[in-house]
Amino acid sequence: MKYLCLVYSNEQLLHDSPQSPEDAECHAYAEQVAQSGRMLAAEALQGVATATTVRLRAGQVLISDGPFAETKEQLAGFYLIEARDLNEALQLAAGIPAARVGCVEVRPVRQLAV
Amino acid sequence: MPLLQPVADFSKQLELLYQQHSRQVLATLIRLLGDFDRAEDALQEAFSVALAQWPQSGTPESPVAWLISTGRFKAIDKMRRQRRFVADGDAMLAQFVDEQAEGFEMQQDSQLWSDDYLRLVFTCCHPALSIEAQLALTLREVCGLTTEQIARAFLQSTSTIAQRIVRAKQKIKAATIPYQVPASDQLAPRLQAVHKVIYLLFNEGYSADLIQPSADEALPKIDLAQQAIDMAKQLLALQFDTESCGLLALLLLQHARQAARFTTAGQLILLPEQDRSRWDQALIAEGVSKVETALSSGRIGPYSLQAAIAAIHNESPDSASTDWPQIHALYQLLYRVEPTPVVALNQLVAMSMCEGPAAALLQLPPLLQDATLAQYHLLYAVAADFHRQLGHHDEAIDFYRQALKLATSSADQQFLQQRLCALSEVKNAEHNAL
Known part of the structure; x- marks a missing residue:
């Protein structure tokens, strides 16, 4: 079986509480899982302020600033892509068939500071 | 040297x-x-x-x-x-x-330089930025206004605008929004986004006039309408596009009426009542020639059609002799390329000028049911006006009151209040005559 583990957190809490994880700790755990042979892919994301949401309606690509925030819809899948810049990423995102009925939030990956 | x-x-x-x-x-x-x-x-x-x-x-x-x-x-x-x-x-x-x-x-290298200017425009008007951020960033970077000037133009605090600009720049960097003129297959929608920013800036300038005709005498007025026109000219000069041309025409033709839009007391004057001798003929001529270029140069879009409508108004000596059937036909075309309820409402007003308010009133109910128009004060003002023309005073008064509740600018409110007062007087006079 493959499993997707999604990390949710209040952004402030994620970085500013005494319990907040350091990048080095995150990196070490990911390494540990990798060495056990069970890691497929893992990335940290940049903050929600960098998010862009893409929809395709009536053949038109609709791009909007900000994260996807609609509690009535559920996460249905993910793509981890390599793109030259946001324009290319948005173009690929708009091509995901589910963008016709749902939406795709595009967020840059963050390099851990280790 | x-x-x-x-x-x-x-x-x-x-x-x-x-x-x-x-x-x-x-x-x-x-x-x-x-x-x-x-x-x-x-x-x-x-x-x-x-x-x-x-x-x-x-x-x-x-x-x-x-x-x-x-x-x-x-x-x-x-x-x-x-x-x-x-x-x-x-x-x-x-x-x-x-x-x-x-x-x-x-x-x-003038080619490289003009590409750089376009890169700047397309980056500031990138749809991944919020529209507020696009407007502020465009005024700051493309138009060269200071943060204080932008804040004044939008009636916002300087810190709000400064923060908006900082965040926009952070997103450009963090999300890697490229400093690029979009590839040809992406150009049309991106150009539309730029047009939207220019048109919003122009309208912002227009409504700012309503709110602050002479708000603070000590500070020079920030003329957003002129900034928008300059930017539209620059865009068109660097890269010809039918809708860029139509947009510039529309701005010029609307701006031509500027001097006739207010009474000396700062009250709004609607198009039919404006003193047309105060319209700027040079701007009209420039706008009309741009409309002609746009209409003869390719796929006609919403800005070109709106400019064509504005041109008919601007070239008519008064409201009565305006070619309303042609305006009605242009609105029908506009509705085909941009089927929004607001366009439908405008089309109905044009229709009332051709076929009378009774015919137009029959087509109003679907718009009154439209959720997207529910908070739009002009819908109720139009309904009120149809009823007023038909002598339905009570219905007219009800609709004017609804419009008044939703109107936000003081000039609009004053205008609606005047209509209400005039109607009450007519009603009282009729009542007394009985």
Whole structure:
């Protein structure tokens, strides 16, 4: 079986509480899982302020600033892509068939500071 | 080159140069330095070096090339001094210095420069930024207004606008929004986004006039409408596009009526009642010629059609002799390319001018049911006006009251209040006559 583990957190809490994880700790755990042979892919994301949401309606690509925030819809899948810049990423995102009925939030990956 | 003297004239000349070329210098520096803030610092440095050197050395042959080259040099110099304090300082610096070692020389390259200006426009109007951020960033970077001026134009605090601009720049960097003119298959929707920003700026200027005809005498007025027109002209000059042309035409034709839009007390005057001798004929001629170019040059879009409608109004001596059937036909075309309830409402008003208010009233119910128009004060004002013309005073009064509740600008409110008063008087007079 493959499993997707999604990390949710209040952004402030994620970085500013005494319990907040350091990048080095995150990196070490990911390494540990990798060495056990069970890691497929893992990335940290940049903050929600960098998010862009893409929809395709009536053949038109609709791009909007900000994260996807609609509690009535559920996460249905993910793509981890390599793109030259946001324009290319948005173009690929708009091509995901589910963008016709749902939406795709595009967020840059963050390099851990280790 | 002649030496520049006296100094007073020189600083005036530099100010003019700043107005005319600072955006171009900035646009190119952003490409060369890969960063908005670094480019802005470099721009300021380049102008202060010019201020210090040119009075002695004379103005260089190509001032723009000189400013770009000096700004770039200053920025590299600064990075060199700072590299120890920046995480990837050495790598960053190497990227710029390599270029220099290869004999980088700033040539006057007008094609490259105009591309840089377009890169700046498309980046500031990128749809991944919120529309508020696009407007603020465009005014700051493309139009060169200060944060204080933008805040004043939007009636917002300086810190709100400053924060909006900082966040937009952070997103550009963090999400890697490229400094690019979109590829041809992406150009149409991206150009639409730019048109939208220009049109919103123009409208913002228009409604700002309503709110603050002379709000603060001590401060010079920020003419957003003129900024929008200048930007539309620049865009069209760099890259011909039917809708860019239609948009410019529309702005010119609307702006031509500016002097006739208010009473001396600052009250709004609607189109049919405006003193048409106060319309700017030179702007009308310019606008009409742009409409003709747009309509004969390709796929006609919403801006070109709205401009064509505006042109018919502007060329009519009064409301009665306006070619309403043609305006009605143009609205029908407009509805085909842009099927929104607001266009449908306008089409209905044009129809009422051709076939009378009774016929138009019959088609109003679906719009009154439309959720997207529920908070739109003009819907109720139009309904009220149809009823008023038909002598249905009670219905008219009800609809004017609804419109008044939703109207936000004081000029609109005053206008609706006047209509209400006039109707009450008519009603009382009829009541007394019975």
